[in-house]
Amino acid sequence: MENSENNSSVNSFPLESVHEDTVTMERKQNHFTNFFPTLRSGEWSDIGKRPYMEDTHVCISNLAMKFGSKLLSGEEAVSFYGVFDGHGGKCAANFVRDHLPRVIVEDADFPLELEKVVTRSFIETDAAFLKSCPLEPSGTTALTAMIFGRSLLVANAGDCRAVLSRRGAAVELSKDHKPCCKIERIRVESLGGYVDDDYLNGQLGVTRALGDWHLEGMKEMGGRGGPLSAEPELKLVTLTNEDEFLIIGSDGIWDVFSSQNAVDFSRRRLQEHNDLKLCCREIVGEAKKRGSRDNLTVVMVSFHLEPPPNVVVQKAKVHRSISAQGLQNIRCLLEG
Template sequence: MCVEGLEDAGRLDFGDQGIDKHADFAMERVCENTVSVDFKQTKLNNFVPFIRSGEWSDIGGRDYMEDAHVCISDLAKNFGYKAVDDEVISFYGVFDGHGGKDAAHYVRDNLPRVIVEDADFPLELEKVVKRSFVETDSKFAETFSHHKGLSSGTTALTAMIFGRSLLVANAGDCRAVLSRCGTAIEMSKDHRPCCINERKRVESLGGYVDDGYLNGQLAVTRALGDWHLEGMKEMGEPGGPLSAEPELKMITLTKDDEFLIIGSDGIWDFFSNQNAVDFARRKLQDHNDLRLCCREIVDEAIRRGARDNLTAVMVSFHQEAPPQTRVNRTGRVARSISAEGLHNLRVLLEGQ
């Protein structure tokens, strides 16, 4: 495991006994440059995912870095627990902070442990993950009730791989996209005020959308933290219009599933889902280096004009690079200009 950006504010112990329960905002980034392989096979499907990952982040044009992320190849072992039936559960997360970095760091450092320590882990993983998001959010409010960290919030997206299952949980506008034979499969939905279902949920809980913002203040409708914003959250059920409860999506991986891209919203402002998959596939075919590919995605977003903090995490399910294949996409889509071309045209027009 590599730990970068250690600060004096907290204590972390990444030995065999796991992480100190009193760990604070100690890491800018946590990653494990290791490979975990699930050798368990079933009689129904002989595909065994070969799990490897890479990550990269950049401050972009901002004065402060508020993104955080984590990559853990063996979640139970990382916290000193024995895996059930020796099944490895890998955990990956991207957390996009706003109003400060404290909420993003708190969720990154505590959410994985809350998941592992849940009594139903890992047998009822979907229930555990959903409950753990909300519990971590409540603990953040309690722990920092007299701390400046209370005045920050964060979106959160996590991906867990166990056996041939992939479980994605999302609260906010980070996004996860799966490459299946080169076709982009959306694994999460952005929680924004313009989403009809989210708007209905918000209004049913006493909130409103003003000029595209939740209660005129936030560009997302789900996030952890933000307890300082009046009228956004309430302890207990049903809670306020700003929800920490994630939406979940789980699939069974097959040999056609190549890799997963997880990115903060700064990435997706300049990449469509399919564009990101196409770009990543080409880079992996060149060098098959996931971390370098993440850096190239971030650098390309900056080249296209991104000014936000940028974080990309990739998880591959194969040891080999994606094959050189022609992607047959169903349906004809009229496309007169690329995302990059549209951005360049906008810059040109604004400069006149």
């Protein structure tokens, strides 16, 4: 700013006009881009009305640190959350829970190319299960959520579900891979499989899972060739200040909760006590009351320290009018 007065006549420029809309847009952009999530998590599980517990889950705040890997300077720490819903026993679910995170970290492209890394890791973990437990007659669905900076990457193989609360609105970040799904049915049939009474090849209630190598005709080596796929579908989103929390649940939760209902229920509970673990416990308890007959597991990740704010729903303005016939009827009444 030296010699500003002396140079004002030489280097002066007309001021840019700033419109109110421009200021509003800049504030909105800053509201989004300046946001950095503060992560908190909670979890709860229950055997429900099943004779055996086959669900399992994992919450890791720093994936690299957990497995002794060092991040390069400037790289974001990666948090990892997962829900695994086993069938035919819990062996496959426990194996994937314990091995998948390590396989991800040990991939040469971690953490720079996470989407490729995660897809490869699902396939490799599936193959490793066959090698380690070739005679084990079990399988598992798998849903993972990885958070690094403002990025959230969800990977799903099966019918667990991830739902994001965005200012009170439910945003589904995964698809349920069930035989009744049209896209999955087309994929299955293109690979020589079939759907019988909403079961894949008449045997499984899901079209994507890890394990299940004992089922003839379901898989070829690598997990991609047969109708039962271990390859996850991915969803990558950039978190903003409007994103409140993430719910990950096994299908026993979603049997009795719609996605929006789960978000509404969770917001009310968090507004009361702001305790994520207690909220998960209450979701599981409510699912049992509603008659869910499956194992029940839920993991929640909040992106704020504060509870969700009250959301004022803008009601649409209703312009009421009266028809010409109605006006005529009123006129007749008034005139007697």
